[in-house]
Amino acid sequence: MTRLAGFVLRRAAGALITLFAISVIVYVVFYVTPGNVAQITCGPRCSPAQVHQVAEQLHLHDPLYERYWHFLQGLVVGQDYSTGTSVEHCPAPCLGLSYQSDQQVTRLILTKLPVSLSLVFGAMVLWLVLGVGTGVLSAWRRGRLTERLLTGITLAGVATPVFVIGLVLMIVVCGELELLPFPQYVAFTDDPEQWAWNLLLPWFSLALIEAAAFARLTRAAMLETLAEDHIRTFRAYGVGERSVIGRHALRGAFAPVIALNANNFGGAVGGAVLTETLFGLPGIGQELVHAVNVVDLPVVVGMVLVIGFFVVIANAVADVLYAVADRRVVLT
């Protein structure tokens, strides 16, 4: 286990380095662009005086590495912004100010993040249960009608856009059958029960699409494992098919499922725009699209960093799970 602890530490250090690299790249890509960065950041309706102030606050007159250093400082220890008359403190992790919406980017993101995480976590549980379950079932019933049906359904799932599934669900469940009210985001901290009821449809529409990929992956990995020699061993020793499938073959699907899940989780935090838009969930994805449309540079940079953070963390967690699941993984 000490070997594993060392591995976790090394992997965490690796994640930090990756995050650092992402911050450099994002910073350079967005703030070292041709054109008047201060003007762009401030927005089209800014006066020259305001633009000048923004340039001061972003340290645009300093050399590049110093500008980046200020940016990093804000992230790690926080930063004070002087607006001429007063000083605004932006606590760490400070992602800067959005001049267009007159808000601190970190606060803006913190209002959106719970929505996105609620959506993605719930959907993840669903897509894992549905996807892996369907995969196991179709591997078990391979060659039979059940499997062909499931294969057809998952194929349709992969091919259907989320807004189609979401719309159909909404029209049928909320409109026709009136089983649920039309979803409206309620914070978990306000009312956990309403939170869950309102997120049920978004969870399902996001999960159904993702589940299809997991079902196909699980099925493929299990069929591959089922063809291996050790499966033959257990069959030849009279071990029942339920145990062969559920214990030995499923274990082989573990690693690929973990890897895919890390990717999809990280991606969905910022990428579930369609689901968020369709169900009116004020999440990260929607906000990012908005920020890009109005060219709110600090918000875009902040969002990209936060999304990058989740992708990196999800992958680091996946690597550790992977090592715990398969002892043959060389821990370096």
Add this chain to the structure above:
Amino acid sequence: MNGSRQGESPSLVEVTGLCVEFGGLRAVDQLSFRLEGGAALALVGESGSGKSTVAAALLGLHRGTGARVGGSVQVAGIDVQRASDDELRRLRGGGAAMVFQDPLSSLDPYYAIGDQIAEVYRVHARGSRRAARARAVEVLDRVGIPDARRRSRSRPHEFSGGMRQRALIAMALACEPDLLIADEPTTALDVTVQAQILDLLHALREETGMGLLLVTHDVGVAAESVDEVLVMRHGRTVEHGPVGAVLGAPAQSYTRELLDAVPRVDAPRAPSAPAGEVVLEATGLRREFGRGKRAFAAVDDVSLTIRRGETLGVVGESGSGKTTLGRMLVGLLQPTAGEIKPGGGVRPEVQMVFQDPVSSLNPRRSVGESIADPLRARGEPDEGRVRGRVRELLERVGLEAAHYDRYPHEFSGGQRQRVGIARALAADPRVIVCDEPVSALDVTTQAQVVALLGELQRELGLALVFVAHDLAVVRQASDRVAVMRRGRIVESGPADEVYDNPQDPYTQQLLAAVPALDPGLAARRRAARREPAMV
């Protein structure tokens, strides 16, 4: 033992008119044999003879695979064909247990070995988890796993090959079956480990009185282990009788052919032409893998000379460094220390023939294209000359020029290895390093490939380096021999000297472990080996 079946059927195994068909292919054709309780029978045959199919049929493993099984199979009083799924499950592992060929892939990589044995035990003997684990430790201890309680928590990859095979045998023992079916149980193992496993099987049989059905391609392994032999070919019985009679005085010509093709470790090689000048000289070769604390030397201070027209055999067990040495000679690996000097000033062309003729040819390209690669790599621009040369090479190795456009899957193992040899010849080498060139082949094919190499050597004056783990094949093929262990050459010299009068204790141990074709001699050797060293 659970003795319900004893009363019903006098024989432990009774197979009558067994036929197994896959698609249109008849793998087993009208096979019949009996095996009494406590007796041992070997099914011997080359690949494709249907011997493993018979073994699988004894446990009803063809059920649900689409194979058509005809005839009757009775095992431990159960009619395997008519048994219900539940009856069959009770038979599998409980009445008859199977030990598979490849001990690495035959165990689940994700679970502890003790847990896997316990799982199987609990299928047959209803008991607590704790009792099952205790039983697992008990059988692991019985098959000679040291510190069995602690090692039962290891995963398969933490065991050596021999220990894994012991663990599989332990799994088979867990439920005290009346019949042990061993399908090529030692094929993936080194010769010294093979001897230990065969001794273990022998001791277990004496102790428990269980019957043994051994499936093997290796006549020597059969001679070591059983009372009766059934020689199979194309799914049919060729010859069946007591082991001494069948191997000592075979009645059928195919059996004689098979026996003649088996390379003998005690037969001197036919004298070959005297060796010529030195073409390659290696001094103080060393190759390390890994860095820092994990660094280890796969090859350590090896010096050798390779002469024109001569075959140098390099023999050793797995991990002895023989493949690493071969790759350095060809230039596929750079030595960490030491040097390889050409004998005559210019570096001679060195080519390689690989072990696995299936995976060392690109399945998506025709064999002609594969053989042409070295020619094109040397910058031969004229397409006509390339094709002409390839055709010539194909004929040279005993194939047909018209085979140019065929793909590897259309060839048998032996033919594919001929393609590999043709590819090595394409660059006009003076030295060819053959890394286990025949270990994937049947004995009769082995003999043909070794003969082809000898023929090419005489005609072209090639120097050959013949790397292999099989002591008998190396003797058959080599003029001089170097025995490797843990990266070093422990003994070298003219082949006859090394084999007939080995000086190093390790060489002596290796030679003593080679299965003898004479059952009497095998029994005497086994007695001498008593209380085997640990794997």
